[in-house]
Amino acid sequence: MKVYDDKHIKNVAFVGAHHSGKTTLAETMLFEAGLLNRRGSVEEKNTISDFHDIEKERLNSIFATPLHTEWRNYKINIIDTPGLDDFIGEIASTMRVADTVLMVVNAQHGAEVGTEIIWNYIDRFAKPTVFVINQIDHDKADFENSYKSIVDLVGNNAIKIQYPLVIDGAQCIVDVLKMKMYKFSPEGGKPEKLEIPENQKELAEEMHNELVEKAAENDEGLMELFFEKGTLNEDEMREGINKGMLHHEIFPVFCMSALNDMGSGRLMGFIDNVAPSASDLKEEQSLEGETISRSETPTTLFVYKTLNDANLGKITFFKVKSGTLEQGTKLVNSRTGDTETLNQLYIMEGKDRKQVDKLNVGDIGATLKLKFTETNDTLHTDGHKVTIKPIQYPVPRIRKSVKAKEAKDEEKLHEALRKIHSQDPTCSVEYSKELKQHILACQGELHLQVIDWQLQNLYNVKADYEQPRVAYRETIQRSATTSYRHKKQSGGAGQFGEVHIKIEPYKEGMPDPEGFNVRGVEEIDLDWGGKLVFYNCIVGGAIDARYLPAVMKGVLEVMEEGPLTGSYARDVRVMLFDGKMHPVDSNDISFKIAGAHAFKEAFLNANPKLMEPIQNLEVKMPEEMMGSVMTDLQARRAVVMGMEGEGNYQKITAKVPLAEMYKYSTSLRSLTQGRGTFTSTFDTFQPVPTNVQADLIKKRKAEIAED
Numbered sequence: 190m191k192v193y194d195d196k197h198i199k200n201v202a203f204v205g206a207h208h209s210g211k212t213t214l215a216e217t218m219l220f221e222a223g224l225l226n227r228r229g230s231v232e233e234k235n236t237i238s239d240f241h242d243i244e245k246e247r248l249n250s251i252f253a254t255p256l257h258t259e260w261r262n263y264k265i266n267i268i269d270t271p272g273l274d275d276f277i278g279e280i281a282s283t284m285r286v287a288d289t290v291l292m293v294v295n296a297q298h299g300a301e302v303g304t305e306i307i308w309n310y311i312d313r314f315a316k317p318t319v320f321v322i323n324q325i326d327h328d329k330a331d332f333e334n335s336y337k338s339i340v341d342l343v344g345n346n347a348i349k350i351q352y353p354l355v356i357d358g359a360q361c362i363v364d365v366l367k368m369k370m371y372k373f374s375p376e377g378g379k380p381e382k383l384e385i386p387e388n389q390k391e392l393a394e395e396m397h398n399e400l401v402e403k404a405a406e407n408d409e410g411l412m413e414l415f416f417e418k419g420t421l422n423e424d425e426m427r428e429g430i431n432k433g434m435l436h437h438e439i440f441p442v443f444c445m446s447a448l449n450d451m452g453s454g455r456l457m458g459f460i461d462n463v464a465p466s467a468s469d470l471k472e473e474q475s476l477e478g479e480t481i482s483r484s485e486t487p488t489t490l491f492v493y494k495t496l497n498d499a500n501l502g503k504i505t506f507f508k509v510k511s512g513t514l515e516q517g518t519k520l521v522n523s524r525t526g527d528t529e530t531l532n533q534l535y536i537m538e539g540k541d542r543k544q545v546d547k548l549n550v551g552d553i554g555a556t557l558k559l560k561f562t563e564t565n566d567t568l569h570t571d572g573h574k575v576t577i578k579p580i581q582y583p584v585p586r587i588r589k590s591v592k593a594k595e596a597k598d599e600e601k602l603h604e605a606l607r608k609i610h611s612q613d614p615t616c617s618v619e620y621s622k623e624l625k626q627h628i629l630a631c632q633g634e635l636h637l638q639v640i641d642w643q644l645q646n647l648y649n650v651k652a653d654y655e656q657p658r659v660a661y662r663e664t665i666q667r668s669a670t671t672s673y674r675h676k677k678q679s680g681g682a683g684q685f686g687e688v689h690i691k692i693e694p695y696k697e698g699m700p701d702p703e704g705f706n707v708r709g710v711e712e713i714d715l716d717w718g719g720k721l722v723f724y725n726c727i728v729g730g731a732i733d734a735r736y737l738p739a740v741m742k743g744v745l746e747v748m749e750e751g752p753l754t755g756s757y758a759r760d761v762r763v764m765l766f767d768g769k770m771h772p773v774d775s776n777d778i779s780f781k782i783a784g785a786h787a788f789k790e791a792f793l794n795a796n797p798k799l800m801e802p803i804q805n806l807e808v809k810m811p812e813e814m815m816g817s818v819m820t821d822l823q824a825r826r827a828v829v830m831g832m833e834g835e836g837n838y839q840k841i842t843a844k845v846p847l848a849e850m851y852k853y854s855t856s857l858r859s860l861t862q863g864r865g866t867f868t869s870t871f872d873t874f875q876p877v878p879t880n881v882q883a884d885l886i887k888k889r890k891a892e893i894a895e896d
């Protein structure tokens with residue numbers, strides 16, 4: 190295999206909504222470049238890109254897959270990404286290695302919610318982007334509307350390089366950069382390259398001139414040339430478009446049929462000759478703020494992905510950020526300080542791989558058997574320490590409690606989940622002390638299905654998932670006074686402690702309690718939010734000051750497992766104003782027990798209230814689906830805060846109890862045929878409705894009885 194320099198390497202990320210045709214386009218490009226004898230299809234489960242068993246099972250991409258093709262002296266590295274937003278993490282990592290993004294838009298639907306979510310990522314990184322309106326062969330294709338929806342999304346910098354046309358039943362593509370028309374025979378094969386027909390000339394000229402102006406805008410020299418000559422030649426236009434793409438000021442729009450292989454050759458030509466390559470992009474900054482020069486030495490690699498393969502073991506995917514890499518190169522991991530030897534270098538082709546001797550700066554590749562290296566690590570030449578900024582992954586959107594089906598597998602399950610997390614940082618597992626459950630957090634129900642598939646098929650362990658317990662809080666709504674005497678005199682040493690307390694709801698900034706002789710106050714910020722404020726109001730030495738911490742400890746123990754449902758209690762103040770002690774039998778234990786009992790009793794008499802977590806919810810969906818989304822929200826006790834239009838979508842903002850968010854991503858997907866999306870973040874705690882509180886207390890009692 191030829192070794193390419195960074196001017197001849199084009200790293201292109203294929204992104205776009207689910208089912209727009211990215212995987213089909215990648216397959217078509219590989220075929221067109223002569224790398225495949227036979228073109229696979231997603232339906233026949235034989236594409237190079239969707240090779241994982243689960244992708245074949247589900248007929249869609251789940252993992253970002255690196256592929257490559259060679260087209261006229263250029264190497265085009267393709268990373269084919271999944272379109273469903275559950276797998277947005279793959280896009281986050283792909284953005285870090287792509288020089289150009291190719292956004293595929295389905296001509297039947299135009300820009301979709303998925304397009305928009307991905308666009309937000311692209312925009313954040315200001316990645317040069319080409320739009321491809323695919324499926325122009327489809328009965329329901331609408332090129333103009335699709336183009337308009339792209340303009341709605343990205344603005345007037347989206348500019349048509351092509352438009353489709355059907356002449357005598359034959360699909361044609363008019364190209365206003367080359368000012369030629371490609372005519373495709375229904376039998377397939379290379380298209381005929383023709384002059385633009387008379388009746389299209391005026392329109393094509395007009396579009397060509399627009400493109401010339403747009404290309405000139407980005408460069409003073411080109412602008413001068415344009416004023417001199419009134420136009421630009423093809424090379425000058427290419428230069429202008431390349432610069433415009435780099436500045437995120439031109440987004441060229443192409444059209445094609447990936448399925449029928451119409452337009453892929455021309456698109457590859459554009460990628461070769463116009464789209465930015467690794468050498469065009471600004472040099473990257475390290476975490477320490479140094480510029481990582483793309484010079485010959487030293488060598489720096491960034492690991493953007495790892496995969497645990499059943500046969501090969503750990504596969505580490507990287508991009509060469511500086512220098513060159515040869516087989517056997519030793520590099521240091523900047524995070525751990527360990528030295529790794531890269532014994533084999535590969536370029537990956539779906540599930541296959543080609544061994545190579547050398548990779549230059551700008552290229553992407555893979556290696557096996559690294560011992561210490563994980564996703565997001567930097568490997569560098571010894572003595573040239575540098576750390577490349579890590580990928581920021583999206584935060585999880587759903588949480589489940591997870592348990593091995595068979596108790597003996599519990600350890601195995603956690604080991605497997607740790608491995609899955611190391612290759613997919615968008616999911617994580619943690620033990621919650623509060624809920625007493627292992628909580629698996631991930632991007633959505635579909636993501637969960639994929640994790641479960643991996644557990645079963647790759648790690649041979651079965652798990653059960655449930656809605657996690659809801660983290661309720663308990664508090665009180667009025668004051669109460671009680672006393673408690675703890676006395677034990679059986680056997681050896683006795684126990685004695687008596688306390689008298691008053692408790693009240695605590696609010697930030699309230700004055701000290703009246704009617705007490707306040708001698709000291711301790712304000713405790715509780716780990717789970719809210720406060721306990723403890724007043725020492727003892728008069729006449731009724732209890733020794735040394736027992737006070739024990740009383741407070743007793744109160745805190747009850748607050749950690751609240752009297753109503755065992756949830757954390759918060760925002761209470763306690764006035765300890767009297768008590769009794771015994772010269773021999775009193776000790777810390779006795780006062781702790783007395784404090785706990787008194788507090789529990791007072792709490793139950795103080796009109797206790799359960800509080801539930803409320804989420805801020807933002808849902809986006811096409812207008813026609815708003816009614817059913819709204820009905821569903823109402824059934825979830827949601828309070829709708831607002832509705833507004835955003836491009837082709839409607840946005841609803843609402844406050845919804847977390848307890849009602851069960852399987853929301855699945856419901857929304859089915860209500861909107863996959864076109865709706867949501868984000869949900871914690872807002873505050875609010876009192877639960879009385880009937881819900883009664884149910885929860887009943888449930889708690891039953892649980893205790895069962896134990």
Ligand SMILES: Nc1nc2c(ncn2[C@@H]2O[C@H](COP(=O)(O)OP(=O)(O)O)[C@@H](O)[C@H]2O)c(=O)[nH]1
Nearest residue numbers: 207208209210211212213231324327446447448
């Ligand atoms: N009619 C038509 N169908 C297409 C075209 N490209 C892809 N498809 C179909 O659209 C579906 C989704 O394609 P796929 O490549 O998996 O989309 P991805 O989710 O973007 O990777 C498959 O059934 C393809 O056969 C096209 O150009 N024309």
Ligand SMILES: [Mg+2]
Nearest residue numbers: 211212249250
């Ligand atoms: Mg795909």
